[in-house]
Amino acid sequence: MKIVIIEDEAFAADSLESMILELRPKTDVLEKLESIEEAVEWFSMNQHPDLVFCDIHLSDGNSFEIFRQTEVKCPVIFTTAYNEYAIEAFKVNSVDYLLKPIGKEELAKAIRKYEELKQTNLPLEIQNLQNLLHDAAKGRSQTEKKSRFMVKSGQSIKTISSEKVAYFLAEEGVVLLVTFEGNRFVVSYTLDQLEEMLDPKTFFRTNRQLIANIRSVKEVSPYFKGRLHLVLNPSLAGDQIISSSKASAFKDWLDL
Template identity: 60%
Template sequence: MKIVIIEDEQLAADALKAMIGGIRPEAEIVATLGSVEEAVKWLTLHQAPDLIFCDIHLSDGNSFEIFRQVEVHAPVVFTTAYNQYAIEAFKVNSVDYLLKPLKPTEVAHAIKKHEDLKKQHIAEGLKGIQKMVQAPQRKSRFLVKNGQSIKAIPTQEVAYFLAEEGVVFLYTFDGKRFIINNTLDQLEEQLDGANFFRANRHLMVHIDAVKEVRPYFKGRLELLLNPHIESEQIVSSSRAPHFKEWLDM
């Protein structure tokens, strides 16, 4: 694992190196950078590392400026003595947000979280290749019962699918609700992943139905949907990076 540390305090950088060395002795610290300018230059000229530990307050400004100046493909663990930057960190490809003084257990958790997400990326990548080979036919409409008649609802009119007590409901953007026979697992195979995302065990949501995303406890995300839904809808910490990636496509 190749790691870059962006930290302007030498003692803090040395302490972090020691923690990483104790947690993952095989890890290689390929660079220790102390300013926005230095980080932008290094990230522009070198291949992305596997992981970045980045302090938020640097000698020449806020480290979020780095990500405005250069496209960073590596996941980032932010470190700071302040907690008011969690929202800003959420917008970047962040794995974790650690408050100083750093503790070895927290650094170890952040590294393991990155490794787990990387494994999941590989597994999902293989799953995606398999799906491409199988080339499933995407659903363009759903037949639902409407009173005594049958109605066809185009997929683009669907805001989300919600599983409640073993029944899957289709919700349209105009707030109507219909029962369908499909399971969410089946829908995940049948719908275009560019438009629909399996947010959790109960919800598959259309990208245009996501009204707001809020940081939640332990790296999870809370979704506010349109049309409004009473039940709390949470994206797990393991799926949160994929969800943010999907929203940003």
């Protein structure tokens, strides 16, 4: 099987390649592309692979633009941290739609689906429709929230479940995932993106710099002008203040 990976995060591309080769050792990874521009140029100048793994959010825009600018004559498995693009993904030559961080079991199922697709005489678009209807019948929710994150730790990649995250912190131009053990990892999402991805019953956007897990809230006390002062576990340097406009919603969230 000859494949191409389109992914703008090098460690995510490397991790995906490693899992694919572990599942299908004879796979030939022809290229790892990082942008729409690079992908359009590559597909215009090279023989197309058997299968493409494609992230949706790339450094220079939405990867669906690739398929508008050039014809990709092979099936695609989309990989993304967002689930709102599922319908649009199935309009392309899509075999499957995997939410990041990608687990080995989900990846194996997607590859098997591709292999089964090769054995059927159904046109790809009809097969996609059947897949979509099947997923709907199983009750897959378009509002399903992110349950785990893939982070870089030294030279390796590890997965951290959302329940182990104490809070997300914007600091010095990056967003950090901080675990209850106090470990910090850089994540490639903004707080605005994370706010949409996380379960609102568990996580609350306290201010511009912080999204907190309800289990990380150690102490809440009144502050000036209707604001609240927040103490977290693990502790965080500096005062964590919740504005008066958010104080009521925060109290409701805590069920105070």
